[in-house]
Amino acid sequence: MLRNPACLDPVPENLFFPPKRGDYVYFEAPARVPAGPYLVDAAWSADAAMFAYARYGSTRMQDAEFRNILNSAGFPSVETFGDCFVDNARTARGFFASNEDGAILAFRGTEKDNANDIAADADALLVPDLGAKVHRGFHDYLHSIWWRVAQVVQAYRTVHPAGNICITGHSLGGALATLAFAYLNDPAASLYTFGCPRVGDQAFCDRITAAARTERCYRIVDNQDVVTHVPLDVAGFEYAHPGITVLWLDPAGNLVVDPPGLPGDWTDVAHMALGFMNGHLLEFLPKNLPRPLADHSPVRYCHWIGQAAVRP
Numbered sequence: 001m002l003r004n005p006a007c008l009d010p011v012p013e014n015l016f017f018p019p020k021r022g023d024y025v026y027f028e029a030p031a032r033v034p035a036g037p038y039l040v041d042a043a044w045s046a047d048a049a050m051f052a053y054a055r056y057g058s059t060r061m062q063d064a065e066f067r068n069i070l071n072s073a074g075f076p077s078v079e080t081f082g083d084c085f086v087d088n089a090r091t092a093r094g095f096f097a098s099n100e101d102g103a104i105l106a107f108r109g110t111e112k113d114n115a116n117d118i119a120a121d122a123d124a125l126l127v128p129d130l131g132a133k134v135h136r137g138f139h140d141y142l143h144s145i146w147w148r149v150a151q152v153v154q155a156y157r158t159v160h161p162a163g164n165i166c167i168t169g170h171s172l173g174g175a176l177a178t179l180a181f182a183y184l185n186d187p188a189a190s191l192y193t194f195g196c197p198r199v200g201d202q203a204f205c206d207r208i209t210a211a212a213r214t215e216r217c218y219r220i221v222d223n224q225d226v227v228t229h230v231p232l233d234v235a236g237f238e239y240a241h242p243g244i245t246v247l248w249l250d251p252a253g254n255l256v257v258d259p260p261g262l263p264g265d266w267t268d269v270a271h272m273a274l275g276f277m278n279g280h281l282l283e284f285l286p287k288n289l290p291r292p293l294a295d296h297s298p299v300r301y302c303h304w305i306g307q308a309a310v311r312p
Contacts, residue, residue: 001025001028001029001303001306002023002024002299002302002306003022004019004020004022004024005051006023007019007023007024007168007299007303008058008297008299008300010288010289010290010291010293011287011294012287013057013287013298014112014294014299015293015294016058017057017058017112017298018051018056018298018299019056019057020056020057021057021059024109024299024302026047026050026051026069026073027047027051027074028046028306029306029309029310030043030045031240038218039308039309040309041164041190041192042220042305042308042309043302043305043308043309044104044166044195045104045106045166045168045192045194045308046168046170046192046194046298046302046306047302047306048097048166048214049106049107049109049169049170049301050072050105050172050208050301050302051069051106051109051152052093052094052095052107052108052109052169052170052173053108053109053137053298054066054085054093054108055253056082058113060085064097066078066084066085069156069305070095070097073097075098075103075104076099077098077099078096078097078151079095079097079152080093080094080095081093081094081095081096081097081145081149082108084108086112086158087113087114088113088115088116088275089116090116090144091112091116091141091144091145092107092108092120092141092142092144092145092176093145094145094149096119096152096156097310099161100160100163102160102163102165102166103163103165104165105149105153105165105166105177105180106167106168106169106173107168107169107172107173107174107177107180108172108173109169109172109174109177109195109298110171110172110271111140111274112205117172118208119137119140119170120138120172121137121197122136122137123135123136123137123140125228125233126201126238127139130182130204130207131207132178132201132203132204132206132207133189133200133204133238134179134199134200134201134204135175135198135199135231138172138179139179141172141176142176142179143169146180146183149180150183150184153165153184154208161188164188164189164190165184165186165188165189165190166189166190166191167180167181167189167191167192168191168192168193168194169193169198170193170195170196170298171194171298172197174193174194174195174196174197175193175196175199177191177192177193177196178191178193178197178199178208178242181197181217185211185242187213189216191212191216191218191244192217192218192220192299193218193220194220194298195225195298195301196219196227196239197227197228197230198230198241198253200239201238201240202238202241204243205240205242205243206243208242209242209244209312212242217244218245218246218247218288219241219242219244219246219247220246220247220305221247221248221249221262222249222295222296222297222301222304223245223248223249223250223263223291223295224291224292224295225252225262225292225295225296226293226295226296227296228241228290229263229264229292229303237312245258246258246262247305249301249305253307254308255304255305255308262275300305
């Protein structure tokens with residue numbers, strides 16, 4: 001839960017990095033809420049998606065501290081993927097944390113100071129996969145660690161055949177989580193993405209929609225979040241979003257389930273999104289960010305989803 005309200009300010013620091021030490025405490029979401037278990041899972045998933053960055057502000061966590069936090073949250077078994085604690089890692093990164101009741105598979109989002117992340121985001125050519133077409137950069141990034149992810153998930157499934165595996169991520173991490181959900185095709189898995197870009201064409205999205213179980217797959221969007229508008233849904237580009245439940249955070253931070261209309265791919269938002277995803281705007285952002293950029297901040301997702309979980 002949030003300890004420092006300044007973490008919600010529309011400034012580049014809050015867009016690019018998780019909160020500093022002491023400004024946010026992870027995994028404080030309640031075990032039950034009146035609205036239903038999906039909000040509990042959403043709150044825990046939001047924390048896991050931000051925690052996957054393994055940073056306090058711009059400072060990296062150490063491996064031991066990272067594991068200790070997850071252990072204290074009730075996950076005695078922790079596996080990490082990729083070079084989670086080094087700068088400019090060349091592969092995707094994430095973690096798998098589990099206990100007797102379930103597991104979290106979380107993927108890290110784009111890091112401002114990692115050129116490989118930015119290159120993966122920008123490589124938006126559609127390539128064949130799963131009988132459909134998917135974003136090449138996301139596809140290649142996930143495959144850089146997929147052998148290990150599949151190995152760890154299979155080991156867990158051998159002992160816990162019905163335990164829920166909650167797959168999650170923010171930004172690039174949400175795209176990787178969506179692909180992982182499709183690859184695993186696991187009836188006991190759930191999917192929660194935060195600020196997720198489009199991942200594939202309509203055929204791919206139909207596959208995700210068909211695999212989604214009732215109250216098991218959610219796409220969470222913070223107001224005008226710019227990254228949820230890319231790659232563009234325009235003629236000849238073929239990208240789409242899956243038809244799963246949308247949890248929309250309105251301008252005041254209130255949670256709306258499947259709103260009748262979401263902010264669209266306006267021209268100015270689209271141009272800003274393309275520049276952001278290609279890395280050209282990263283070093284030249286104003287001190288006070290425009291709302292579509294500020295809305296992509298991972299801590300905003302954690303805070304407002306957490307508030308929705310505890311609200312009467």
